[in-house]
Amino acid sequence: KAGVTQTPRYLIKTRGQQVTLSCSPISGHRSVSWYQQTPGQGLQFLFEYFSETQRNKGNFPGRFSGRQFSNSRSEMNVSTLELGDSALYLCASSLAGTGVRGQFFGPGTRLTVL
Amino acid sequence: GIQVEQSPPDLILQEGANSTLRCNFSDSVNNLQWFHQNPWGQLINLFYIPSGTKQNGRLSATTVATERYSLLYISSSQTTDSGVYFCAVERRGSQGNLIFGKGTKLSVKP
Numbered sequence: 001k002a003g004v005t006q007t008p009r010y011l012i013k014t015r016g017q018q019v020t021l022s023c024s025p026i027s028g029h030r031s032v033s034w035y036q037q038t039p040g041q042g043l044q045f046l047f048e049y050f051s052e053t054q055r056n057k058g059n060f061p062g063r064f065s066g067r068q069f070s071n072s073r074s075e076m077n078v079s080t081l082e083l084g085d086s087a088l089y090l091c092a093s094s095l096a097g098t099g100v101r102g103q104f105f106g107p108g109t110r111l112t113v114l
Numbered sequence: 115g116i117q118v119e120q121s122p123p124d125l126i127l128q129e130g131a132n133s134t135l136r137c138n139f140s141d142s143v144n145n146l147q148w149f150h151q152n153p154w155g156q157l158i159n160l161f162y163i164p165s166g167t168k169q170n171g172r173l174s175a176t177t178v179a180t181e182r183y184s185l186l187y188i189s190s191s192q193t194t195d196s197g198v199y200f201c202a203v204e205r206r207g208s209q210g211n212l213i214f215g216k217g218t219k220l221s222v223k224p
Contacts, residue, residue, distance in 0.1 A: 033210040037155070042217070043200065048210030056211045088155050094210065102147045102162035103212060108155045 001027055004093050004106035012112045018079040021109045025072050025093030032074040033103060034066060037088040046089075049074055050096065078111075086113045116141045116205045120215035127191050127222050135186040135218045137201030145204040146177050147212065148186050150197050157200065160186070191222045 005024045013019050025032050034046040045058040049068035066076040072093075078085055088110050092103035117140040127133055137146070148160040161168050161175040163184065168175055172191075177184040188195055198219050202212040 031210050033212070035212075043202075043212075043214040045211045045213070050210065055209050058211070090155075090157065092157075092212075102145060102159065103210070104159060105149070105157040110155070 004091060004104055006089075006091055006106040006109050008109060009107065010110050010112075012114065013081050014114050015081055015083060017081050018077060019081060019111060020075055020077045021089055021091075021111075023074045023076075023091035023093075023106060025074070025091075026104055029093035029095055029104075030072050031094045031096055032068055032072065033092045033094075034074070034076050035090045035092070036060075037090060037108075038084075038086075043090070046076065081113045083113050085111065087111060116143070116203065116213055118201060118203055118213055118215040120199075120201055120218050122218060123216065125218055125220045127220070129191060129193060129222055129224050131191050131222075132187070132189045133191060133220070135188070135199055135201075135220075137184040137186070137215055139182050139184075139201075139203050141182070142206060143179070143182075143203040144206050146179075146184055147202050148175055148184070149200045149202065150195075151200060151217070152197055160199075188220075191220075193222045193224055196220055196222045 031050045033048040048056040068074045088108045090108045092105045094103045119138045145164045149157040165179045172189045174187045198217040202214045
């Protein structure tokens with residue numbers, strides 16, 4: 001099976017712009033979670049989607065949003081970018097949440113905000 | 115919220131040495147995973163181990179859920195084992211939300 005894929009892999013934006021990141025889960029996986037990794041805060045949970053519904057959300061401002069499509073692919077959007085949004089954004093997929101065999105991560109999208 | 119503490123934060127080994135990484139968590143968890151983050155940032159699954167013991171080649175892991183800790187053992191370390199090792203837990207009732215420790219940075223010298 002192909003692994004989790006994320007596009008684009010690298011992105012450079014300027015403050016105030018918006019960005020959309022994409023994640024395709026492993027075939028058959030219905031849950032997609034998103035995480036932000038920064039040197040200062042480490043790995044932090046953004047949100048999780050299952051069957052097109054957001055089930056859980058982390059402690060991030062409303063500028064961070066996401067959605068999931070009927071084929072389980074997911075996108076996350078960050079509006080009005082700030083310098084502090086520069087980070088590695090990772091998505092992970094699982095069968096139905098972490099409970100069965102755990103989450104599997106994609107290679108990440110490295111976002112730089114100038 | 116649940117706290118996940120990993121120790122040691124940094125570890126330097128000579129090639130061929132053995133090591134033990136520890137993960138303590140502050141509350142009951144549904145699930146626990148160990149990851150290795152490669153230099154390009156990807157998190158590689160090592161173990162899904164909410165309880166018990168598993169082995170995969172030179173790596174093994176043990177989770178004692180009742181005592182709220184997990185151990186990752188690396189034997190006969192190689193330079194390719196270098197990187198950051200993360201423990202992550204999912205607390206009860208929080209689907210798909212892994213809470214990560216700060217990681218152990220391992221450097222294996224030739």
